Amino acid sequence: MKVFGLSSCRKMPSCAVATCKNTSRTKKSALPNRPRFHKYPKGLLGQRWKYLCKRNDKFNLDNAVVCSDHFIEDNYERNLKAELLGIAVSRKLKDDAEPSLYMPHKDVPAYSERQGIVKKRRHHELVQEIMLEGSSGKNILITDMK
Numbered sequence: 001m002k003v004f005g006l007s008s009c010r011k012m013p014s015c016a017v018a019t020c021k022n023t024s025r026t027k028k029s030a031l032p033n034r035p036r037f038h039k040y041p042k043g044l045l046g047q048r049w050k051y052l053c054k055r056n057d058k059f060n061l062d063n064a065v066v067c068s069d070h071f072i073e074d075n076y077e078r079n080l081k082a083e084l085l086g087i088a089v090s091r092k093l094k095d096d097a098e099p100s101l102y103m104p105h106k107d108v109p110a111y112s113e114r115q116g117i118v119k120k121r122r123h124h125e126l127v128q129e130i131m132l133e134g135s136s137g138k139n140i141l142i143t144d145m146k
Contacts, residue, residue: 013037015067018054019104022067035067054104070099
């Protein structure tokens, strides 16, 4: 049973940098300036990105993204054909690119503002679970409200 269609909704991508609030809905009105999201690379470079982002909470590297606001122009491969023809194409990061702009400082604790978001998401999931179980007539005991 779906509750308000919430059980099938997907989470929107949001930047994994601890101090960044960009999501896929950010700056939608200004389309050319809308941030693009780049997936975490695999292996050691992905671990390096994780360190640079200063995230203290648990997150899945397979789904994590960093927005284009954190990359310099030299981090992107040039597409000379598109440049000469004036064609707009999606920009591709170089294989060794690392986020470097607007990153949390070393002396800033690795605190993520997402802790509140994670708490809200968990609360939402609990409410959804209660509504689903409540509609089936089961008695519900709530023990975890962290």
